Amino acid sequence: MKHSGRVIILENDHVLLIKRTKKEQVYYVFPGGKAEAGETPEMTAIREAYEELGVQVELETCFFELDFNGVRQFYYLASITGGVLGTGTAEEFTTGEGTYELVWVHIPELGNHPVVPLEVVEKLVK
Template sequence: MRPIRNSAKALIIQDGRVLLTKNKDNDGFFYLFPGGGQEKGEELKDAVVRECIEEIGCRVNVQDLVFVREYIGKNHQFAEWDHDYHQVEFYFECMIEPGEAVGKGTNPDNAQVDVEWIEISKLSDIRIYPAALIEKLAQGSYKPCYIGDTN
């Protein structure tokens, strides 16, 4: 059994749009929030900054923690190949550092093909993980919360 993995994610919202990584698999395109695994000895906020450089090509200013989500693979549609995976994700509100431009990252994920600003009102039109955040973001004002084991 694999150990539980911590992942630090960036929630970057500007002008009614959210910045996401665009990825491709056998079913087509899907979107994720920028971020990834915390390294040993690394604070979560530093993991967010590093992952944003790797995936969206720019530094971010990390603000408050807004969501905590768990993903327990055996409970979801990918259980056939992801059954022993358990990840805890920490979503931080972030702002792009002044003078930084979004673009190609230094070390994007294997499935990542691009970065896109998506209107919050159109999030239900795309395949996004976790989909549970669509409703939270659509509310416009959200309070920090634990969203549980969701996909």
């Protein structure tokens, strides 16, 4: 099964998400993506955090695992250790296809936003 690695970055009761608008649909996702050949989920999460956010991260623990559309998704609690937030150069940020915006969302308000996957949101707000 293919896998992906994603990061959950928390700060002052807020979580960092990517607000995506594609074909007039707005939704929020945790930074990360699919693994490249030979990558572990941890390696993927670290690479994707740098590509999408412009920061280096240290992974703390695996917070959640989920099978979705044939992909095993791993969500890691992470801390920013370097870089400049908002300087990511991932392809999806530069192709002009839809919009991608980094946003801090107050954890108690996560349920008011269309965040995917819902299972991770439910565990975070507990």
